[in-house]
Amino acid sequence: MTKGACRRDFMLTVEECAEIKEELIHSPTPRAACVDALKVVQRHRGWIDDEALGDVAELLGMSSAELDGVATFYNLIFRQPVGEHVILVCDSISCWLVGSESVLSALERRLGIKAGETTADGKFTLLLTVCLGHCDIAPVMMLDGEIIGNLTQEKIDDALKRALSSPVDAENVGEDE
Amino acid sequence: MIRVLTRNISRAPGAVWIDAYEANGGYDALKKAVSMAPDDVIKIVKDSRLRGRGGAGFPTGLKWSSVLPLEGSARPRYIACNFDEMEPGTFKDRFLVDGDPHQLVEGMIIAGWSCRADMGYIFIRDEYKITRQILKRAIAEAENKGLLGENILDSGWSYRIFVHASAGRYMAGEETGLINALEGRPAMPRSKPPYPGTSGLWGKPTVVNNVETLSCIPHIVQHGAEWFASLGKAKDAGTKIYGISGNVSRPGCWELPMGSTLHELLDLAGGMRDGFKFRAALPGGASTMFMDALQLDIPLDYDALKDAALMLGTGTAIIVDDRACPVGLLANLAMFYARESCGWCTPCREGLPWVEKLLRAIDDGDGRAGDIELLLDLIKNIGPNTYCALAAGASFPIESGIKMFKSDFEEHIAQGKCPYR
Amino acid sequence: MPTVIIDGIEYEVEQGRNMLEAVLDNGLDLPYFCWHPAMGSVGACRLCAVRLYRDESDTQGKIAMACMTPANDGTRISIQDPEATEFRRCVVEWLMTNHPHDCPVCDEGGHCHLQDMTTMCGQTYRRFRFKKRTYTNQYLGPFLTHEMNRCIQCYRCVRFYRDLAGGRDFNVFGSRNRIYFGRQRDGVLESEFSGNLAEVCPTGVFTDKTSARHYTRKWDLRTAPSVCIHCGLGCNTIPGSRYNKMRRIEGRFNGDVNGYFLCDRGRYGYEFSYDTIRSENAIDDAQNALKEAKGVVGIGSPRASLESNYALQKLVGVEHFSAGLSEFEQEAAEQYLSVFKSGTAQMLSLAEVELADVVVVLGIDPTGEAPMLDFAIRQAMRKAPMEVARKLNIPDWDANAVINALNGAKGKLYIAAPWSIKLQEIATEAINVTPANVAVFARDISRGAVDGLASGISTELAKAKKPLVVTGISAGADTILAASELAGSIPGCGLFVTAPEANTLGVAMLGGQSIRQAVDTIESGQADTLIVLENDLARRMSSPAFASLVENVKNMIVLDCIETQTTRAATTILPVATFFNSDGAFVNNESRAQRYYAVDPPVEDIPAAWSRIRDLGDFTWAGYEDILRELAADRPEFAGTLEAAPFADWRSTANRKIARETHRSSGRTSKDANRTMREPQPPDDAQTPLAFSMEGDQNPPASSAVIPRFWWPGWNSNAASNKYQKEVGAELHGGNPGVRLLTASGSEPEADRDKASVSYPQPAGESKEIWLIPRPYIFGSEELSRRGIAIGELIPPPEAAIHPQSAQKLGLTDGGTAELDFDGQTISLPIRVEESVAVGVIVVPMGFPETYGVTSPTVARVK
Numbered sequence A: 001m002t003k004g005a006c007r008r009d010f011m012l013t014v015e016e017c018a019e020i021k022e023e024l025i026h027s028p029t030p031r032a033a034c035v036d037a038l039k040v041v042q043r044h045r046g047w048i049d050d051e052a053l054g055d056v057a058e059l060l061g062m063s064s065a066e067l068d069g070v071a072t073f074y075n076l077i078f079r080q081p082v083g084e085h086v087i088l089v090c091d092s093i094s095c096w097l098v099g100s101e102s103v104l105s106a107l108e109r110r111l112g113i114k115a116g117e118t119t120a121d122g123k124f125t126l127l128l129t130v131c132l133g134h135c136d137i138a139p140v141m142m143l144d145g146e147i148i149g150n151l152t153q154e155k156i157d158d159a160l161k162r163a164l165s166s167p168v169d170a171e172n173v174g175e176d177e
Numbered sequence B: 001m002i003r004v005l006t007r008n009i010s011r012a013p014g015a016v017w018i019d020a021y022e023a024n025g026g027y028d029a030l031k032k033a034v035s036m037a038p039d040d041v042i043k044i045v046k047d048s049r050l051r052g053r054g055g056a057g058f059p060t061g062l063k064w065s066s067v068l069p070l071e072g073s074a075r076p077r078y079i080a081c082n083f084d085e086m087e088p089g090t091f092k093d094r095f096l097v098d099g100d101p102h103q104l105v106e107g108m109i110i111a112g113w114s115c116r117a118d119m120g121y122i123f124i125r126d127e128y129k130i131t132r133q134i135l136k137r138a139i140a141e142a143e144n145k146g147l148l149g150e151n152i153l154d155s156g157w158s159y160r161i162f163v164h165a166s167a168g169r170y171m172a173g174e175e176t177g178l179i180n181a182l183e184g185r186p187a188m189p190r191s192k193p194p195y196p197g198t199s200g201l202w203g204k205p206t207v208v209n210n211v212e213t214l215s216c217i218p219h220i221v222q223h224g225a226e227w228f229a230s231l232g233k234a235k236d237a238g239t240k241i242y243g244i245s246g247n248v249s250r251p252g253c254w255e256l257p258m259g260s261t262l263h264e265l266l267d268l269a270g271g272m273r274d275g276f277k278f279r280a281a282l283p284g285g286a287s288t289m290f291m292d293a294l295q296l297d298i299p300l301d302y303d304a305l306k307d308a309a310l311m312l313g314t315g316t317a318i319i320v321d322d323r324a325c326p327v328g329l330l331a332n333l334a335m336f337y338a339r340e341s342c343g344w345c346t347p348c349r350e351g352l353p354w355v356e357k358l359l360r361a362i363d364d365g366d367g368r369a370g371d372i373e374l375l376l377d378l379i380k381n382i383g384p385n386t387y388c389a390l391a392a393g394a395s396f397p398i399e400s401g402i403k404m405f406k407s408d409f410e411e412h413i414a415q416g417k418c419p420y421r
Numbered sequence C: 001m002p003t004v005i006i007d008g009i010e011y012e013v014e015q016g017r018n019m020l021e022a023v024l025d026n027g028l029d030l031p032y033f034c035w036h037p038a039m040g041s042v043g044a045c046r047l048c049a050v051r052l053y054r055d056e057s058d059t060q061g062k063i064a065m066a067c068m069t070p071a072n073d074g075t076r077i078s079i080q081d082p083e084a085t086e087f088r089r090c091v092v093e094w095l096m097t098n099h100p101h102d103c104p105v106c107d108e109g110g111h112c113h114l115q116d117m118t119t120m121c122g123q124t125y126r127r128f129r130f131k132k133r134t135y136t137n138q139y140l141g142p143f144l145t146h147e148m149n150r151c152i153q154c155y156r157c158v159r160f161y162r163d164l165a166g167g168r169d170f171n172v173f174g175s176r177n178r179i180y181f182g183r184q185r186d187g188v189l190e191s192e193f194s195g196n197l198a199e200v201c202p203t204g205v206f207t208d209k210t211s212a213r214h215y216t217r218k219w220d221l222r223t224a225p226s227v228c229i230h231c232g233l234g235c236n237t238i239p240g241s242r243y244n245k246m247r248r249i250e251g252r253f254n255g256d257v258n259g260y261f262l263c264d265r266g267r268y269g270y271e272f273s274y275d276t277i278r279s280e281n282a283i284d285d286a287q288n289a290l291k292e293a294k295g296v297v298g299i300g301s302p303r304a305s306l307e308s309n310y311a312l313q314k315l316v317g318v319e320h321f322s323a324g325l326s327e328f329e330q331e332a333a334e335q336y337l338s339v340f341k342s343g344t345a346q347m348l349s350l351a352e353v354e355l356a357d358v359v360v361v362l363g364i365d366p367t368g369e370a371p372m373l374d375f376a377i378r379q380a381m382r383k384a385p386m387e388v389a390r391k392l393n394i395p396d397w398d399a400n401a402v403i404n405a406l407n408g409a410k411g412k413l414y415i416a417a418p419w420s421i422k423l424q425e426i427a428t429e430a431i432n433v434t435p436a437n438v439a440v441f442a443r444d445i446s447r448g449a450v451d452g453l454a455s456g457i458s459t460e461l462a463k464a465k466k467p468l469v470v471t472g473i474s475a476g477a478d479t480i481l482a483a484s485e486l487a488g489s490i491p492g493c494g495l496f497v498t499a500p501e502a503n504t505l506g507v508a509m510l511g512g513q514s515i516r517q518a519v520d521t522i523e524s525g526q527a528d529t530l531i532v533l534e535n536d537l538a539r540r541m542s543s544p545a546f547a548s549l550v551e552n553v554k555n556m557i558v559l560d561c562i563e564t565q566t567t568r569a570a571t572t573i574l575p576v577a578t579f580f581n582s583d584g585a586f587v588n589n590e591s592r593a594q595r596y597y598a599v600d601p602p603v604e605d606i607p608a609a610w611s612r613i614r615d616l617g618d619f620t621w622a623g624y625e626d627i628l629r630e631l632a633a634d635r636p637e638f639a640g641t642l643e644a645a646p647f648a649d650w651r652s653t654a655n656r657k658i659a660r661e662t663h664r665s666s667g668r669t670s671k672d673a674n675r676t677m678r679e680p681q682p683p684d685d686a687q688t689p690l691a692f693s694m695e696g697d698q699n700p701p702a703s704s705a706v707i708p709r710f711w712w713p714g715w716n717s718n719a720a721s722n723k724y725q726k727e728v729g730a731e732l733h734g735g736n737p738g739v740r741l742l743t744a745s746g747s748e749p750e751a752d753r754d755k756a757s758v759s760y761p762q763p764a765g766e767s768k769e770i771w772l773i774p775r776p777y778i779f780g781s782e783e784l785s786r787r788g789i790a791i792g793e794l795i796p797p798p799e800a801a802i803h804p805q806s807a808q809k810l811g812l813t814d815g816g817t818a819e820l821d822f823d824g825q826t827i828s829l830p831i832r833v834e835e836s837v838a839v840g841v842i843v844v845p846m847g848f849p850e851t852y853g854v855t856s857p858t859v860a861r862v863k
């Protein structure tokens, strides 16, 4: 890897750089690895800030405008800060039919925030998302990468409690292995 | 019940891994395929009358045979498996791969051989994290056994499969959007022609197929075209993974002969949940037209549904019950499409949000006289005239829904409120 | 030629067109947004919808986008089809759901493609009753205003900026109805062609920020056909003024030169016209000085018109006339002329550069010197591998399909230059060597070097379908000779040679001494009086030489419109009209004579330079045309100048002059209401076939050289140009303006090998000696444009760049100061040490006050 060895002036960590370079090795073109590279950063920081975006772009030989064009297109790349735990509540049709609206209001009540917001203590971010592909266990949400279905008030409370007591499993949130 | 695609799916420990798969005849089809000329394999697929299970129902054999001939074509050539599965109400592909990943891997290898590809990509939605790990392990197992990689089964042909996770966007499931996404670009669609078979990934010939489509391939090669064709109950060939969601007793997926009915499906799902009555259904995911209780016995296959001005789509039905407000339901659908529009072409980008706003307004009691006509007028113009099929997919349920539930709309507007609330 | 059927009528179209082009080619109307003649089709806006029929028997048809439908023989469409018409109206209605109703305060109003299309589609009534979307805007630098709320997402901006101009700091962000076009963060746009965004944007998202300072509607502008004065390429322009003040410049289509576009220097350089000299009319002093003179020398100028230069030559006599070029330039220009006339190589136009597939750039920096050449080379490199797409049956106009099929493939570009020029970012290979070694390298290629880069290039050139060698007068005589030998050694190879200034080739063709020789005449006492025509001699000679000249000359009469070191040293200043207040002819780098017309009449007592000269002598010229006629009679090689544009007595088919103002021009009587209540007589223009008023013909003139603006019923924006072209995007009706003066005579090029040593004074090998090379910057090096307000903001701080190896040898360090001795003068500049400069050279900005005296590659001693 000649281009973009992890430079001293980078705000990316050595781990992040190493993981991005790992993605690059398997990628037919540097650009094809850009979503994976963004996910590396997101796994470490929860979201992509402008400086990190610039560093990733540099590593991939892209301009930050080119990389941000990709980053801002996709739903699961966050360009704004999120809380420690991210909750994605499905608001598509199958979940809606079986009560996603009450799931959402339950969550909003419990967390004291509206969809799209982060709790004041920075613990939870509550987001709406399109169909999660688990309509057979609707209503569904995804918490820190884990799918939780057949949601009821108790299941929601339980999931929130579990999240608070256990650190985020980076493996689960991001890539595998 | 016939089980072709689901025959290996069980809760038994280890059932998903290669030993179990091979013990059950797995990879025999691949061995057979590589002993044949690629064109002969394509001929079997053609004769089987397999149609793409991704929603459009395009004949798979035809797609394969229209790929640019190897001679004079640029290399490498690609197979891309479409495992985006973001169509609301659809979860069949996950079901198949969670239960039998090698079936897909084998299908992809045979597709690679038939289309003379050098590389395969499985494009999977990011939320399928466990599924992705299963797939990766299955690929590694196949590589270890020499079924993938260099000089596969001594055929002199090399082929590798990579798994690529999306970053979430319905448009990434549209085949050319998928190609852009794989290249690390926004999943905007590309113009056709040129079709991906001519100029796809990185400008090279590429075949994009759905997970279920590819999963059918080993069985077709193994048991022959006629056998596969005969599996269908009505005109179309093979079996189908049908699914059901909504307020039914047991939502889920079942494998049934192609051309089974919604009636049968509902029975398998244990009927409606207590306290709910069947009102209507979207037979094949969110991008299809509504059917009503009188249409429950129409065979769920491409042609029969087409004759009834309906569509099979992905074959995973969404059941609408009597307690759901149809206006709210359509507003929800419109929101999905407006939000997932890529932003490339005008009718979809600007038209759908208007449709959504109108539906919301009516649902919120702010409907006005003339809104129904305006909605229909908008949909009529948006639907058929966009760059890709996303907006058409939006227009099918919305247009048919407004017509089917017209009295509900009128009531909303007349009362200035939602009678369901 | 295929025949297509449009609403039942048969039309012929060129091979390889799409149906939108077919419609427009035949003079019919069909609205569109995302398609652009220079950018092709992408099918995004959906506005060009028509009904397409399979064949004669098909009565149903289907809605299709004309721009994505090939115009094959027998293709049958209907534009008038009610459903297609209604759909097109819907497209506009959808766009209007979010477009602000701010036309009255929008700078695009009145020349807005969106307004035109909205009217054309009959969208009048708003059915959308919800809120509009809003965006925040960005600061994009001094050239463009950004107003995203007006965006209609046609993607033209990003396609121009990224796909054509090669810029990487501008993109499209987000998705769905939140798509955003801009930069990742606020900041100055990096591309040298950013100003074109104002022209390709069909609405008011990107508008000319300089123009906004004194905004004028298109219909209130007084406009005239003109030529850019800021480099030697001669791009065609339409300057617009109101109340006798320049307001903006837009591109004037010329299919042989610049096409639709301009560089930012050409577009924004006009602001120099705010910074002109006014002084007492000293014509009597000048006349007296000439009467008393013991010998008069005249120095012309490459930024003055052909007729002014010729008038001066007539006044002082050929033997006492200098073309006003430095010795280095003069020699190189003469070499170029001899190469041109010899026919060794095929001399290409700027438009033809875009067709090349293998390009070798020798010793010049197109981006800094002749920016539209950079753009043309980018287009060539982009289009060169088109065969790949054609093989896949992808038509050339299917823009995104072509990009996808080519997958980043580019034509071959090789560069040898003393520093890393910007084009190196798309080059196949580049070397950075001293100027003398550029010529050596060129000879290595043509003489078939056995290995290395030179041999690789010669193989590629030989294989190429359209090979091209590019160099320039600024590269020196020897490199021009070497480049011509190279081009001549390859069958079918083109040669393109840049000229530094708008009329460098014109004055070089007029002939005369170099400035040095003219100065010698004075210093030797043969003459004591000097007339300088629009030329700052301090930019073209070393500072001591300039000082000595000023000291030795008795009377120095300077004609100029701007204040310079030379006007400051003058004994008599004769202010002359600016470029925008005078008519004339320039000869561009490929010897194309082009005429430009004044936008405004000369201001009161400040006439054009040629008339000043007339008054100094004993001439009877009534107008500049008389001078041109005399020149053509005198010197047949200038005859083409007479054909380049019609003369004053020319009239339109309606027997009228061409109106520089539109008949919608408002407030004629109120413009001067603060001074007079009378409606003044519109200024007369006896010099040209144009009128300075709205009286006259508003229709497109039959002569393409006198198009004052592109305007057509229903087409208020520049897209109206499609009505002025034979095929849209191709030649103008009446041919593209301009006449090439030189033709090959087949004579041997004069090659004076000894001159090589003059061109390139070699460092004597002494350890403190180094090549000192002036580098042209797009903003700051050109004399006039650097005075502009907007361009002034972008002039880089002056620095001396040097390779680390050389820096070490000379004991120079990054951030330190370089004191450079040459030709008896010393300059000192901050040092920047960087790899991108050739070893053995030190590169300083050309034409900056800090570097006056560095006129050409020279040898400096480091103190």
Ligand SMILES: Cc1cc2nc3c(=O)[nH]c(=O)nc-3n(C[C@H](O)[C@H](O)[C@H](O)COP(=O)(O)O)c2cc1C
Binding pocket: B051, B052, B053, B054, B055, B056, B057, B058, B060, B082, B083, B084, B085, B086, B087, B170, B171, B172, B173, B174, B175, B176, B208, B209, B210, B211, B213, B214, B388, B389, B390, B393
């Ligand atoms: C907006 C949109 C989303 C789509 N999403 C998917 C998807 O998630 N999975 C899929 O297999 N096909 C999807 N399709 C269909 C694909 O474009 C394509 O037709 C299919 O992958 C081809 O495979 P098949 O021939 O095997 O069905 C989508 C189409 C559109 C227009």
Ligand code: SF4
Binding pocket: B171, B189, B340, B341, B342, B343, B344, B345, B346, B348, B349, B386, B387, B388, B389, B390, B391, B392
């Ligand atoms: S219909 Fe148009 S805007 Fe919508 S997703 Fe397709 S291309 Fe994008």
Ligand code: FES
Binding pocket: C020, C031, C032, C033, C034, C035, C041, C042, C043, C044, C045, C046, C047, C048, C049, C065, C066, C067, C068
């Ligand atoms: S001009 Fe044809 S779709 Fe935009």
